[in-house]
Amino acid sequence: MALGQSLQQKLLQKLSPQQIQLMKLLQVPTANLEERIKEELEENPALEMGEDEDNKETADEMKDEFETPENDDFEVDGSAEEYEDPDVSEYIVDDDGEIADYKVKDDNYPEMDDKQTIPMKLENSFFDLVLNQLGMLELDDHRFKIAEQIVGSLDDDGYLRRDLSSIADDLAFRQNVMTDEKEIESIIKEIQQFDPPGVAARDLQECLLLQLKRKSSEGIGVQLAIEVLSKYYDEFIKKHYDKIQRGLNINDEQLKExxxxxxKLNPKPGGNIGEMNKAESYIVPDFYVLNNNGMLEISLNARNAPDLKISEGYKEMMKEYDKGSKKDKRQKEAVIFIKQKIDSAKWFIEMIQQRQQTLLSTMGAIMHHQEEFFLTGDVLVMKPMILKDIAERTGLDISTVSRVANSKFVQTEFGTYRLKYFFSESLSTDSGEEVSTREVKEILNNMIDAEDKHKPLSDEFLTDMLNAKGYNIARRTVAKYREQLNIPVARLRKEL
Incomplete structure (x- = not known):
C-alpha cells in the first residue's frame, strides 16, 4: 500500500481547562469544599485565606477584576509567549493606588455563619472494638496473625464474606503464614463469640443464629426461633408461616413468639458501631430556604463562600521587580513563575465565585418552581419538574443542573432534602391535569400505611384505588413505584 499525505478539517467541541475545573467544583458538596480549597492552598503558594476586615470588595467587583481572557488558548500555567516580557503592573496596584485583594464572599453574610462547625462524633471504630477483643484469646503468634487477617476481612456490616481459601492464600503470599481452612474455621468460631453478637457471620442466617444462641437460656421461644431459622429459613423469609406451623406442629401464639x-435481632452487627454507622452520617446543607412572612428567601451556606486572596508576599515580590532597574535572566524567570501562580490563584477564585452563582441560580429556579411545597411542606402540592425545566429557566446546560442536583442538600423548615428529591415526572389525571409522580407515590405510601396488615392490599387493589381517585396508572407502574419506595409485596407485608 502506497504512503500518502492528505489535508483534513475537523470541527471538534472541547472543554477548556476552566470549564473542566468548574464542573468538578460544582460536584463538590459543602462538606468537602474546605478540603478541596485546602488542596489548592497547598499546591499554590500565591493563594491564601483572606480575612473579612481586610477585604471590602463585593462579589460583583471581584468578578470584573477576574475577567478571563477571551482567547481560547489562555493557559493557567502561562505560555512562553505570554510571559516573555512580563508586565507586572496589573498585579500590583488597583484603581485606588492600593494593592488589590481578592475574595469570593460579600459583606452580607452573617459573621455567625463563619463560626459554624460541622459536628464530629469521636469514638472507636467497629474494627478497633473487635481487634481489642483479640487480646482476650490465648493465641500464639501464628494463630494471632490468622485472627488479625480474619478481622481485617470483615466488611462494614460485620460479615465475613471472603472465602476461606482466599484468606489462606493472602496469609501465605503476604505474611508467609501457612495455614489451612480447618484452622481458619476454628479461629472464626472463637471470633464469633466476640461482641457485638453476630460478628464474623458468613450470611444473614448464621448471623441471626449466632445472636439467638447467645440468648438460648431465655426460654422456649428462643429455642423455637433457633429451630425455625435452622430448618425453615427460606420459608420464614418468604412468610410461608403455614408450612412452618405444620412442620414444627406449633400454634399461632408460639409462631408469634x-x-x-x-x-429483635440485629441484621448488621457492625453497622451501628463507630465509623461504620452509616445511618448517623452528618449532612451539611448547601442552601437554606426560609419563609419570611410568605416570602421565600434563599441563602448559601457560609462554607460555600470562603474568603480567598492573593499572597501579600507574592505581590511584594512583583513590586520589587517592577521598581528594580536591573532585571537579569534569573529575576525574569522568578517573576514568570510568580505570574503563573497568581494567574492560577485568580482563576481558582473565579471558579469558586462562578460556583456560587451557579448554585444560587439553580436553587432559585427550583425554589420558584416548587414554591408551594417550600411554603407548606406538603408533598401533595409538588409540581412535575425535570432537569430540562430548570435548565431552560436558568440558561444552564442540563448536565450542569444534574451535577448540582445530585450532590447538594437544602435545609427547609420541614427538613433537609437532597435537591434531586424535587425532580419528578408527570402523570395525567382523569381531568387532564398534570401531577407529579411524587404526589402519586405519597398517596400510594399512605394507602399502604393505612392498610390492614393482617390482609395487606395487593398491587391490583392499589391500582383500582388510585384509578378511583382519578389517577390513570397501570398495575406495573404501581409495582414500580412500590419498589422505589422500598415497600415489599403484599404477602411479605402480612403480619400475624
Whole structure:
C-alpha cells in the first residue's frame, strides 16, 4: 500500500481547562469544599485565606477584576509567549493606588455563619472494638496473625464474606503464614463469640443464629426461633408461616413468639458501631430556604463562600521587580513563575465565585418552581419538574443542573432534602391535569400505611384505588413505584 499525505478539517467541541475545573467544583458538596480549597492552598503558594476586615470588595467587583481572557488558548500555567516580557503592573496596584485583594464572599453574610462547625462524633471504630477483643484469646503468634487477617476481612456490616481459601492464600503470599481452612474455621468460631453478637457471620442466617444462641437460656421461644431459622429459613423469609406451623406442629401464639424473638435481632452487627454507622452520617446543607412572612428567601451556606486572596508576599515580590532597574535572566524567570501562580490563584477564585452563582441560580429556579411545597411542606402540592425545566429557566446546560442536583442538600423548615428529591415526572389525571409522580407515590405510601396488615392490599387493589381517585396508572407502574419506595409485596407485608 502506497504512503500518502492528505489535508483534513475537523470541527471538534472541547472543554477548556476552566470549564473542566468548574464542573468538578460544582460536584463538590459543602462538606468537602474546605478540603478541596485546602488542596489548592497547598499546591499554590500565591493563594491564601483572606480575612473579612481586610477585604471590602463585593462579589460583583471581584468578578470584573477576574475577567478571563477571551482567547481560547489562555493557559493557567502561562505560555512562553505570554510571559516573555512580563508586565507586572496589573498585579500590583488597583484603581485606588492600593494593592488589590481578592475574595469570593460579600459583606452580607452573617459573621455567625463563619463560626459554624460541622459536628464530629469521636469514638472507636467497629474494627478497633473487635481487634481489642483479640487480646482476650490465648493465641500464639501464628494463630494471632490468622485472627488479625480474619478481622481485617470483615466488611462494614460485620460479615465475613471472603472465602476461606482466599484468606489462606493472602496469609501465605503476604505474611508467609501457612495455614489451612480447618484452622481458619476454628479461629472464626472463637471470633464469633466476640461482641457485638453476630460478628464474623458468613450470611444473614448464621448471623441471626449466632445472636439467638447467645440468648438460648431465655426460654422456649428462643429455642423455637433457633429451630425455625435452622430448618425453615427460606420459608420464614418468604412468610410461608403455614408450612412452618405444620412442620414444627406449633400454634399461632408460639409462631408469634418466634417472630417476636427474630425481629429483635440485629441484621448488621457492625453497622451501628463507630465509623461504620452509616445511618448517623452528618449532612451539611448547601442552601437554606426560609419563609419570611410568605416570602421565600434563599441563602448559601457560609462554607460555600470562603474568603480567598492573593499572597501579600507574592505581590511584594512583583513590586520589587517592577521598581528594580536591573532585571537579569534569573529575576525574569522568578517573576514568570510568580505570574503563573497568581494567574492560577485568580482563576481558582473565579471558579469558586462562578460556583456560587451557579448554585444560587439553580436553587432559585427550583425554589420558584416548587414554591408551594417550600411554603407548606406538603408533598401533595409538588409540581412535575425535570432537569430540562430548570435548565431552560436558568440558561444552564442540563448536565450542569444534574451535577448540582445530585450532590447538594437544602435545609427547609420541614427538613433537609437532597435537591434531586424535587425532580419528578408527570402523570395525567382523569381531568387532564398534570401531577407529579411524587404526589402519586405519597398517596400510594399512605394507602399502604393505612392498610390492614393482617390482609395487606395487593398491587391490583392499589391500582383500582388510585384509578378511583382519578389517577390513570397501570398495575406495573404501581409495582414500580412500590419498589422505589422500598415497600415489599403484599404477602411479605402480612403480619400475624
Amino acid at each position: 418466634v417472630v417476636h424473638q427474630i425481629i
